[in-house]
Amino acid sequence: MFDSLPLVLILLVSSVLLVGLFRYLKLPAMIAYFVVGIILGPHLIGVLPDSESSRHFAEFGIVFLMFSIGLEFSLPKLYSMRNILFGLGGAQVLITLFASISLAWWFGLHLTSAFVIGSAFTMSSTAIVSKILMERVDLNSRHGRLAIGILLFQDIAVIPKNKGTPRLFTRMETSKIMNMVEGMEV
Numbered sequence: 001m002f003d004s005l006p007l008v009l010i011l012l013v014s015s016v017l018l019v020g021l022f023r024y025l026k027l028p029a030m031i032a033y034f035v036v037g038i039i040l041g042p043h044l045i046g047v048l049p050d051s052e053s054s055r056h057f058a059e060f061g062i063v064f065l066m067f068s069i070g071l072e073f074s075l076p077k078l079y080s081m082r083n084i085l086f087g088l089g090g091a092q093v094l095i096t097l098f099a100s101i102s103l104a105w106w107f108g109l110h111l112t113s114a115f116v117i118g119s120a121f122t123m124s125s126t127a128i129v130s131k132i133l134m135e136r137v138d139l140n141s142r143h144g145r146l147a148i149g150i151l152l153f154q155d156i157a158v159i160p161k162n163k164g165t166p167r168l169f170t171r172m173e174t175s176k177i178m179n180m181v182e183g184m185e186v
Helices: 002-024 029-040 052-070 075-080 082-106 111-121 126-135 142-168 171-184
Strands: none
Touching: 002 029, 002 052, 029 126, 075 082, 082 111, 082 142, 126 142
């Protein structure tokens, strides 16, 4: 436990300094946290080792982020957003999914592979966008409510996609996709 104290202090000091710089530059603080993680992570400077304890530490950060976002929402507020959530959010997911599938299929991918790629393109990060909207005090603005409605529908849409996607694949398609992904590594 005490082995991680210097690591925590390095992360906190680095985060405070970089957030201060990003605020001065009028950039979202969320991006500063990502930059600290990238710079101090195992692939650049290497202060944070690629270990199980580092992953647990990162998971705590995500839990705290999600908790702070959850404090901003209430059930009555979500219920009042149901038309935006299912209307605009559903339309965004379906249109993006259809366009992505069509484009991937046009490039010669099998329909199930195109579906997986299209599903990835329909997602964005609720945690990042909502935190930026909170920082800019835009969460209750018209565009903030529209963005949150779309993001929440994307989060809901993950469940059937994650449950249904494995059933779409055969072993041959899975190996094709893995070969394609391995070929993209830099």
